[in-house]
Amino acid sequence: MAPNSLATTPKRLHREYTETGFIGHQLRAANALATEINRLTTQLSVIRLELLQHMAEKQLDQMTCGDLYCIKKTRHNWSYSSETEREMQKVRNSQKWEQAQEIAQDSPTTFIQLGVLQR
Numbered sequence: 001m002a003p004n005s006l007a008t009t010p011k012r013l014h015r016e017y018t019e020t021g022f023i024g025h026q027l028r029a030a031n032a033l034a035t036e037i038n039r040l041t042t043q044l045s046v047i048r049l050e051l052l053q054h055m056a057e058k059q060l061d062q063m064t065c066g067d068l069y070c071i072k073k074t075r076h077n078w079s080y081s082s083e084t085e086r087e088m089q090k091v092r093n094s095q096k097w098e099q100a101q102e103i104a105q106d107s108p109t110t111f112i113q114l115g116v117l118q119r
Contacts, residue, residue, distance in 0.1 A: 027114075034114045 017023045055063065055072050063070045080088070098104040 030114050031116065
C-alpha cells in the first residue's frame with residue numbers, strides 16, 4: 001500500500017536567515033513583488049468591474065481599442081438539489097475513508113507561501 005501523508009507527518013525543519021545574505025535578499029525581493037502584485041491585482045479588479053459595468057450598460061460582448069481587446073466571459077456557478085448534494089457528501093466521505101485506509105494515492109504538489117511574520 002502507498003504511504004499516506006495523513007498517517008505520518010514529517011518533522012518540519014526551520015532555519016533563520018540573515019537579512020543581508022543571499023536568501024534573505026531573495027525573501028525580501030519575493031515579498032516586495034508579492035506585495036506589489038496584490039496591490040496591482042486590487043487596482044486591476046476595480047478597472048475590470050468598471051469595464052464590465054460599461055459592457056453591461058451598452059449590451060456589449062466585446063470591445064476593442066487599437067490592438068487591445070476586452071471580451072465578456074461567463075463562468076457558471078452551479079447549485080445542486082439536496083439529493084445531489086447528499087450524494088456528493090457520500091463521495092467525499094468515501095474519499096476520506098480511502099485516504100485513511102491508504103487506498104487512495106497521494107500526489108502532493110510542493111510550493112511556497114510568502115508572508116510577513118507578525119511580531
